[in-house]
Amino acid sequence: AQTVTQSQPEMSVQEAETVTLSCTYDTSExxxxxxxxKQPPSRxxxxxxxxxxxxxxNATENxxxxxxxxxxxxxxxxxxxxxxxxxAMYFCARIRGAQKLVFGxxxxxxxxx
Amino acid sequence: NAGVTQTPKFRILKIGQSMTLQxxxxxxxxxxxxxxxxxxxxxxxIYYSVGAGITDKGEVPNGYNVSRSTTEDFPLRLELAAPSxxxxxxxxxxxxxxxxxxxxxxxxxx
Numbered sequence: 001a002q003t004v005t006q007s008q009p010e011m012s013v014q015e016a017e018t019v020t021l022s023c024t025y026d027t028s029e030x031x032x033x034x035x036x037x038k039q040p041p042s043r044x045x046x047x048x049x050x051x052x053x054x055x056x057x058n059a060t061e062n063x064x065x066x067x068x069x070x071x072x073x074x075x076x077x078x079x080x081x082x083x084x085x086x087x088a089m090y091f092c093a094r095i096r097g098a099q100k101l102v103f104g105x106x107x108x109x110x111x112x113x
Numbered sequence: 114n115a116g117v118t119q120t121p122k123f124r125i126l127k128i129g130q131s132m133t134l135q136x137x138x139x140x141x142x143x144x145x146x147x148x149x150x151x152x153x154x155x156x157x158x159i160y161y162s163v164g165a166g167i168t169d170k171g172e173v174p175n176g177y178n179v180s181r182s183t184t185e186d187f188p189l190r191l192e193l194a195a196p197s198x199x200x201x202x203x204x205x206x207x208x209x210x211x212x213x214x215x216x217x218x219x220x221x222x223x
Contacts, residue, residue: 004155009153033210033211035211042216043201043216043217043219044214044216044217045156045203045205045214047211050210050211091155091156093155095210098144098161098163098169099144099207099209099210099212100146100158100161100171101146101148101156101158101205101211101212102158103155103156103157104155105153105154105155106153106154106155
């Protein structure tokens with residue numbers, strides 16, 4: 001099955017600290033895309049970061065970075081210097097054929113002031 | 114450039130009623146999608162389209178229908194609404210890579 005698994009339903013972190021959200025996936029393809037989306041209470045789906053599987057270098061977007069382990073099929077998101085505005089649901093996703101997205105179950109991130 | 118626009122934002126339906134969720138995009142994207150998100154869950158694909166005149170089923174198509182007569186529009190039709198269709202519905206589009214999403218429609222069937 002082409003699944004995406006997020007094993008942490010909820011996470012919390014103190015403001016200004018670092019938190020890592022986990023994601024594993026299943027695929028038989030050698031080249032594919034992986035994404036992290038953020039969904040705040042407004043429910044808008046916002047792309048946080050993307051990783052192309054053929055690139056060995058981990059993607060970074062400001063305070064957000066990934067740890068991509070292709071052999072282990074692992075794709076974790078690290079948020080540094082956490083801010084109150086980072087509080088949201090975070091979804092890991094990968095692309096299947098026709099650019100379709102397969103999502104994990106999500107991780108609810110709480111930022112404690 | 115409005116991106117992906119969904120209407121309505123909220124709707125309450127009675128069991129057995131029908132309705133159409135509208136989706137339009139102004140980015141000339143070929144691929145369009147409908148996902149549903151149940152409480153506390155990730156998004157699941159209902160239907161998708163790779164271009165005007167072409168549609169195909171996703172993971173959870175039962176109870177829904179779609180059409181794609183133009184590149185811009187991809188409406189989702191609910192026939193004979195059931196409580197199991199209570200959910201948040203997202204339309205999305207892309208040409209390549211990550212999809213851009215609409216703001217969602219919260220549908221309640223009572």
